[in-house]
Amino acid sequence: MKITVAQTEQQFDLAAAWRIVNMIAERPQAVIGLSTGRTTGNIHRHVCDLHRAINFDVSKTTFFGLDEVTGVDREYSGACYKMLRTEIIDDLGVDSEHFLMLPTRSADFAAECSIFTDELERRGGIDLLILGLGENGHLGFNQPGTPLNSTCGLASMDERLEARIRRETGSAADAHLGGVTLGLRDIMHAKRIVLVAKGANKTDIVRRMLCGSISSDVPASILQLHPDCEFLLDAAAAQTIDIEQLRKP
Ligand code: GLP
Numbered sequence: 001m002k003i004t005v006a007q008t009e010q011q012f013d014l015a016a017a018w019r020i021v022n023m024i025a026e027r028p029q030a031v032i033g034l035s036t037g038r039t040t041g042n043i044h045r046h047v048c049d050l051h052r053a054i055n056f057d058v059s060k061t062t063f064f065g066l067d068e069v070t071g072v073d074r075e076y077s078g079a080c081y082k083m084l085r086t087e088i089i090d091d092l093g094v095d096s097e098h099f100l101m102l103p104t105r106s107a108d109f110a111a112e113c114s115i116f117t118d119e120l121e122r123r124g125g126i127d128l129l130i131l132g133l134g135e136n137g138h139l140g141f142n143q144p145g146t147p148l149n150s151t152c153g154l155a156s157m158d159e160r161l162e163a164r165i166r167r168e169t170g171s172a173a174d175a176h177l178g179g180v181t182l183g184l185r186d187i188m189h190a191k192r193i194v195l196v197a198k199g200a201n202k203t204d205i206v207r208r209m210l211c212g213s214i215s216s217d218v219p220a221s222i223l224q225l226h227p228d229c230e231f232l233l234d235a236a237a238a239q240t241i242d243i244e245q246l247r248k249p
Helices: 009-026 038-054 079-090 109-122 159-170 184-188 200-211 219-225 241-249
Strands: 002-006 031-033 062-065 066-070 129-134 151-154 177-180 193-197 229-234
Touching: 002 009, 002 241, 009 031, 009 038, 009 129, 009 193, 009 229, 038 079, 038 129, 038 193, 062 079, 062 109, 066 079, 109 151, 109 177, 184 219, 193 200, 193 219, 200 219, 200 229
Parallel strands: 002 229, 031 062, 031 129, 129 193, 193 229
Antiparallel strands: 066 177, 151 177
């Protein structure tokens, strides 16, 4: 397994940012998937800083979001569309042709999901996918219990996130909130993956993801089977794993 442990937050954020920048340099027309959350926010800021410093060309690169909140306006600050635009897309000057997101609202999510995944394929498939890790082992909105061969579609959201979004958006009690996400099978089709996890709140789930059995109880455990997945961790997230043992082929 490929495991990288960064000693400081700055090293962690920069290492992840360089994975994105290097992919763009290697393949300007790359298709790159991004995640939202506390872990990836700083990484996105570093990509923007690098762009200002070395001014690489992103005009041919496609960026897309791994997942999206449903039942809210996409301009709501907690929608992935809005977060990615604010954190990275607008700053890099990416146009709407090169920024693909699943919708927050739709009369036919199944059709939208196939259009979305077909479009990623049409552009050559996912070259790089940056994945955050949920404290319960979720990837995107694929919560524990999701079949390991799931495909792009609607998903439920955990109670804490739902409560926060209801509070922030003032959604009516009967308004349905959820998520729409690439499935685990779609994720496994990415050519290269970088899983990013930092902080002591991720220590236990990092150990279960890397050392536990591959099971839908911990969706991220499926990444053990991916041929080109790097696990980029900080020292706190990596503190209980035996890295040398895991690095052995
Ligand atoms: C949310 C997102 C995931 C993300 C996860 C991790 O659930 N839907 O895509 O990976 O949060 O978030 P954080 O980095 O804040 O722990």
